[in-house]
Amino acid sequence: MTYELHYWPTIQGRGEFVRLALEEAGADYRDVARAIPHEGGGEEALMNWMADPELARPPFAPPFLVVKRAGAEDLVIGQTAAILTYLGAHHGLAPADEAGRFWVDQLQLTIADLVAEVHDTHHPVSLSAYYRDQKPEAARRAANFRDQRFPKFLGWFERILERGHTGWLAGPELTYADLSLFQAVSGLRYAFAKAMARAERETPEVSALAARVAERPRIRAYLASPRRIAFNEDGIFRHYPELDL
Amino acid sequence: MTYELHYWPTIQGRGEFVRLALEEAGADYRDVARAIPHEGGGEEALMNWMADPELARPPFAPPFLVVKRAGAEDLVIGQTAAILTYLGAHHGLAPADEAGRFWVDQLQLTIADLVAEVHDTHHPVSLSAYYRDQKPEAARRAANFRDQRFPKFLGWFERILERGHTGWLAGPELTYADLSLFQAVSGLRYAFAKAMARAERETPEVSALAARVAERPRIRAYLASPRRIAFNEDGIFRHYPELDL
Structure with missing residues (x-):
């Protein structure tokens, strides 16, 4: 294949x-x-x-x-x-049992919701206009995201990790949801460096998971390779200092 | 079960x-x-x-x-x-083959994206504030949705139906994606009555699918029952005349 x-x-x-x-x-x-x-x-x-x-x-x-x-x-x-x-x-990146598969799917869909909200912080009122043409609206949306949504999403992942005691989101083995949470954390650190530094003080399990994913041999090699595109202001996770208060 | x-x-x-x-x-x-x-x-x-x-x-x-x-x-x-x-x-609401199951999943996830965008038309800058506190932003977002996103989403479903020749989105039998498209069409007709009337002139296959779903005996009975909650301005599909131009 x-x-x-x-x-x-x-x-x-x-x-x-x-x-x-x-x-x-x-x-x-x-x-x-x-x-x-x-x-x-x-x-x-x-x-x-x-x-x-x-x-x-x-x-x-x-x-x-x-x-x-x-x-x-x-x-x-x-x-x-x-x-x-x-x-x-x-590829063995999800549990074999039905309950486990649906749980990983649920985790991924929730990460997708988070990613969509991150996108809306810089494009709140028009998907086809530039960020520079919707800056006041973006400031308002980003404030709501930082203050309300951030803690809700990250707190949910933290609770799951606290209750699971394995260091992964869905049992004893890494799944694609763990890879995706790593990516979300990486993106949030880039886009909202200040807010994320504050948030991660409350979510040590989430931070530890991200570190563990980054140390997987294949992921480490990938991140160091030219195949990994750098974060930039054309993507979903964008760093605009005025939105990261 | x-x-x-x-x-x-x-x-x-x-x-x-x-x-x-x-x-x-x-x-x-x-x-x-x-x-x-x-x-x-x-x-x-x-x-x-x-x-x-x-x-x-x-x-x-x-x-x-x-x-x-x-x-x-x-x-x-x-x-x-x-x-x-x-x-x-x-419950037999998806194809049995792998390709069919993934296709129906893809359809549903795209309908979910559409639904999220509909929600953002009345809550573009704060998920925790009321609509009345973000009306100018909502007007801008709704205009973008009506003019750009509406045709893109509905046009995609229309193309699929034109190419499939079965009246359903995923082969000879109804799937949950057909039920969901019916719901999206119903909601859009409620929330954006004027824009939807214009859009449906271009998407006869989508309209016909919605009509066929509404005539399924169990769906018809459900829609006529008190179990079906009416659309209202607390839900996702809300009718605000100022957004439906």
Whole structure:
């Protein structure tokens, strides 16, 4: 089984949750839009996929994953949480039992909600306008996020870790939800450095989990490689000092 | 197998997607927060669940579904899309093949994104403040939603239906994604009556699907029953004339 990941080539964004799972799994994948155009890569390859009128099940938006299966049709999966459900089941990144699988799915969907709220801190009133054209609204939304939502989300993860006693969110083994929480913590530290430093004083278990993920051999190698795109102000986690009070 | 659904008792909200699936399945369920308190119901029962310090896997937010299984522990599932994955698999509301299951999941997650954007039209800058305290921001967000996002979402569903030729989103049989699209269409017609009337001129297949769902015998009976809560201005789909231009 090999994979083609389709996602915007210059940001971590939602695609990064998929990249981390593929890297931890040691999977054979190609990050298509980051490959060079004359080898079938580039953003154009992604756009062509999306616009293909022959595709019965077109993805709504990146990321989407093409699963190349020997002896079977390609499987195309869109939506980050659905992609991770697939990778979790096929690469030992989710529990085998039904209750465990649904729990990891629930964790991931809650992280997705957090990520959507982070995006809204810099784009509260228009998804198609620039941040600079919605700065007062962003300041208000970011304040609400820092004061109310931050503690609610991080406190929930902290409680789960306190009750679980394994250092992971879903039992004795790492799952894709742990990778995703690491990514969320990394992004929040970048975007909201001050607020996150305050918040993490109350969530030592969350901080410890993030540190443990960063020390996984494959993740450590990935983070040090050019495959890891740096956080920047085109992605979801953006550092605007005026929003990080 | 019987179910306890935990959701806010006075709104359709995200819980309605679960209610529709339970109704179409003819499942044996109790809508706990709508039951009377001395029979173990009421909003307090829901809050007690959420705050239970013994719960290793506490739900982050309603809706959550408690699955009462003969001879096994209760299974507690939070997050609408995860609940529907469970109900789809156990009640024939999703395809049996892997590609079909992931497709229905992807459809549902995209509907969830749409629903989150609808919520943001009346709460763009603060989830904890009232609509009346963020009306100018809401007007801007709603305009962006009507002009840009509406056509993108509905156009995607229309293309899928045009290409599928079955009248349903995922093959020859109704799935929970069809029920959810019906609910989204119903909500949009309520909240954005004018914009939706314009949009539906371009999406006859979507309108036809919604009509077909409404005529399913169990759904029709449900919609006519007191179990169906009316749309109102506490829910996600709210009609504010100033946002529906």
